[in-house]
Amino acid sequence: MKKIIAANWKMNKNSKEAQETIQELSNILNNTLPEDREVIIFPSFISLEASVQCAGKQSVLQFGAQDVYPAKDGAFTGEISPSMILDAGAKWVLTGHSERRHIIKEENTLVGQKTSFALAGGLNVIACIGETLEQREAGRLYDVLSEQLSQTLAKLPTPLSPERLVIAYEPVWAIGTGKTAGTEDIVEAHAIIRELLKDIIGTSVFQTRILYGGSVKPENANAILGLKNVDGLLVGGASLKADSFAKIILA
Numbered sequence: 001m002k003k004i005i006a007a008n009w010k011m012n013k014n015s016k017e018a019q020e021t022i023q024e025l026s027n028i029l030n031n032t033l034p035e036d037r038e039v040i041i042f043p044s045f046i047s048l049e050a051s052v053q054c055a056g057k058q059s060v061l062q063f064g065a066q067d068v069y070p071a072k073d074g075a076f077t078g079e080i081s082p083s084m085i086l087d088a089g090a091k092w093v094l095t096g097h098s099e100r101r102h103i104i105k106e107e108n109t110l111v112g113q114k115t116s117f118a119l120a121g122g123l124n125v126i127a128c129i130g131e132t133l134e135q136r137e138a139g140r141l142y143d144v145l146s147e148q149l150s151q152t153l154a155k156l157p158t159p160l161s162p163e164r165l166v167i168a169y170e171p172v173w174a175i176g177t178g179k180t181a182g183t184e185d186i187v188e189a190h191a192i193i194r195e196l197l198k199d200i201i202g203t204s205v206f207q208t209r210i211l212y213g214g215s216v217k218p219e220n221a222n223a224i225l226g227l228k229n230v231d232g233l234l235v236g237g238a239s240l241k242a243d244s245f246a247k248i249i250l251a
């Protein structure tokens with residue numbers, strides 16, 4: 001199973017800046033990316049197509065959108081559909097990112113609809129879950145992960161090949177704060193997710209990759225990647241510069 005190293009660029013970089021970073025990353029990675037790594041970049045919607053084209057057809061880089069709306073087309077101002085993302089040349093989408101849950105107030109039900117609609121529409125999905133500090137301190141880690149995961153994966157299309165669905169564990173208190181979750185916190189949460197996945201999707205559970213995200217940097221990437229049940233990383237801030245992201249990919 002290849003490890004996924006994903007870059008979530010959030011609301012950063014215009015099209016020119018995105019292409020410059022793609023070019024730099026391509027120069028570093030096109031002949032050096034290890035066989036056991038996959039790299040996925042999530043630029044803003046508006047620079048997605050230009051980023052895909054800049055990388056070119058032979059690129060080792062894959063691309064995705066940061067969000068999707070669960071409808072084929074219609075009167076949904078400001079939204080984009082799975083087929084629009086595929087048309088831009090991207091294969092992946094993020095659902096349920098904590099910034100969408102907490103800033104845009106997206107509920108579990110909508111995250112679930114997005115996840116199943118995107119998968120049914122042909123996109124691969126990285127579905128994000130994670131607890132706030134308040135929830136963790138109240139001893140609610142298991143309940144929050146269970147609720148988010150079961151609702152996110154409530155209506156998965158079948159059959160579904162396991163490599164098309166990836167879970168990202170991103171504790172909200174570790175995102176953009178410089179506070180990486182401790183080794184024990186990560187191992188505990190990933191074990192809970194693996195166990196919950198057994199109940200929700202059954203036999204293919206060990207092929208479902210679980211990524212960690214939250215203040216990943218070149219200095220801690222290798223240690224986190226070596227932890228049990230960590231099948232990759234979802235990186236925010238440290239993915240914005242090609243050299244720092246490349247160090248994480250090659251960690």
Ligand code: 13P
Nearest residue numbers: 008175176214215236237
């Ligand atoms: P940071 O790496 O900036 O903490 O962001 C993590 C994240 O939200 C990735 O989706």
